[in-house]
Amino acid sequence: MNIVITGGAGFLGARLARALLARGTFSLRGAPARPIQQIVLADLGPAPADLAADPRVRSVQGDLLSLVESRDVPAAGTDAVFHLAAAVSGECEADFDLGMRSNVDTTRALLQACRAQGSTPVFVFASSVGVFGRRPGDGPLGTIADDTLPTPQGSYGIQKFICEQLVADYSRKGFVAGRTVRPMTVAVRPGRPNGAASSFFSGMIREPLKGERARVPVPADTPAALASPTSTIEGFLRAAEASDEQWGHRTAVNLPSLRTTVGEMAQALEKVAGKEATALLDWSPDPAIEKLVRSWPGDVAWERARGLGLKADPDFESIVRAYIAENADAVRLKVR
Amino acid sequence: MNIVITGGAGFLGARLARALLARGTFSLRGAPARPIQQIVLADLGPAPADLAADPRVRSVQGDLLSLVESRDVPAAGTDAVFHLAAAVSGECEADFDLGMRSNVDTTRALLQACRAQGSTPVFVFASSVGVFGRRPGDGPLGTIADDTLPTPQGSYGIQKFICEQLVADYSRKGFVAGRTVRPMTVAVRPGRPNGAASSFFSGMIREPLKGERARVPVPADTPAALASPTSTIEGFLRAAEASDEQWGHRTAVNLPSLRTTVGEMAQALEKVAGKEATALLDWSPDPAIEKLVRSWPGDVAWERARGLGLKADPDFESIVRAYIAENADAVRLKVR
DSSP states (O other), X not given: OEEEEETTTSHHHHHHHHHHHHHOEEOOTTOOOEEOOEEEEEESSOOOHHHHTSTTEEEEESOHHHHHHTTOSSOTTOOEEEEOOOOOHHHHHHOHHHHIIIIIIHHHHHHHHHHHHTSOOEEEEEOOGGGOOOOTTOOOOOOBOXXXXXXXXXXXXXXXXXXXXXXXXHHHTTSOEEEEEEOOEXXXXXXXXXXOGGGHHHHHHXXXXXXXOEEEOSOXXXXXXXXXXXXXXXXXXXXXXXXXXXXOSSSOEEOOOXXXXXXHHHHHHHHHHHHHHHTTEEEOOOHHHHHXXXXXXSOBOOHHHHHTTOOOOSOHHHHHHHHHHHOGGGOOSOOO | OEEEEETTTSHHHHHHHHHHHHHOEEOOTTOOOEEOOEEEEEESSOOOHHHHTSTTEXXXXXXXXXXHHTTOSSOTTOOEEEEOOOOOHHHHHHOHHHHIIIIIIHHHHHHHHHHHHTSOOEEEEEOOGGGOOOOTTOOOOOOBOTTSOOOOOSHHHHHHHHHHHXXXXXXXXXXXXXXEEEOOEEOOOOSSOOSOGGXXXXXXXXXXXXXXXXXXXXXXXXXXXXXXXXXXXXXXXHHHHSOHHHHOSSSOEEOOOEEEEXXXXXXXXXXXXXXXXXXXXEEOOOHHHHHHHHTSOSOBOOHHHHXXXXXOOSOHHHHHHHHHHHOGGGOOSOOO
């Protein structure tokens, strides 16, 4: 089996590759599992060293649209594509044309290339809860279900929602076997703050554990719909594995979410790493960030994902402990 | 004021042009009315003679995407675009790439050209109730509201829904003042049957009035959401006239619909033209057409259109009588 992961050198892409390589075999659309021969990681950046060292991994670097147009990606005989690469929301809002190219044009070119294979490859598309947004004058978003009407309030959300439509129709035509999932905000991400408005969801845990101060730019009662990296990767894998019948509608599936608040996240941090940790949090609201974050869905239902056997993280404490277990080097405080 | 109508030589486009020329002045986005200096009719075919003879009309013939790419359309200083041109559903289903080009790529190029004007022209986009469709395994469509989740079951509907998203985001960015409307099935259309599955909605009235036989390929209880040509044109005009505040959300507005059934349509025909007319109907169900037609919305609510002051046709009889008044040449039966 040959698999392509776009954004394959990124945090989630690399984790997905490691999960697949660890399994060794994989099942697509309910068919019997087969050995994984090759995973192509397509990304602007180089693949992490551990992945580059695996003989089953091929790293292809460059702008994805160019790679697709030059037919470097996907290789002939590709059985499944996990399409995670995208320009992020801030970029899309700052540069409209860049977002249209990186998200819409690239996804369409990739779908066309899959169609040209003639073998209906599985196409797992990572959409976003960014497709949901509160229209001016609308009340609070309320509970977002799989079938809630998306009304994106940013170019990123519009572009993701357009791609959801493309994946649905390419699937209906039999060009690909599309699986559109909407991941939740992923926390805790390792590494450094990335400037995204959502960056603090990880930073408020990661930096204090490192013994560094972190700003929390929203009040404690701010709701959040989160998922751990592990839970998110499980969602991607299950989407590819599910039979067409299990998958059901061609419309998008919300991945499982833990519904929590920023205050509960801080409490979990304190439980795991004590008051030394929470003393490093600077609760200093930024009205612009608060407004943006409160416009995001904080209450996301995931009925179809449950039907696929997926589960949400049980609580935020377990997410913090998993982060610590995987990132011992980046933890300076004493964990209890 | 300079106006562009794409599909401007077609039945609805030409009617829209005539309505605008008859007014002489027009108001955009709640601003005071201004004289109409020029209406550009962009179409594959030539403009009807009456329009071509009007000094305010310029007819531009050709493939719309090519016309936009060569900058023939829109001309500099365009204040409003009515974008009605599209590949129809049968074409889009038979030739996927043609549909993507004619509908998605052309609309996007036209939006880009409007953006390049730098003056935020009004952009009335004729979407379609074809964005609604019953997913396999779903129950009946039920009542379709402005905010019902579209789940298109054909490439045409997907393409129209993608364009709805583009118009919304180009509007949010201030590139155009977008007004997306979803017209109902338009009846009674003059002329000849056009091979579309919906063609019989007009044919079952038009042909008998001509003294010719017409097949009705669905049972009498088949629901239909219809609008007369006049009502449809009113919707296009009102969309351009409404102020931003009156218009409200950037999402699409369902135009007014008369909710009727095929049986009631036949009764109206009989009331107007007697049993001689209905004796010319061949009630001979075609399971394929019936399945398709029943997958279309038959019950469409139009709350936002009502808020704009628009009205549905009062009954089908009035639609038949209006058709007869406008197409006396094509009526051979005696009307009572």
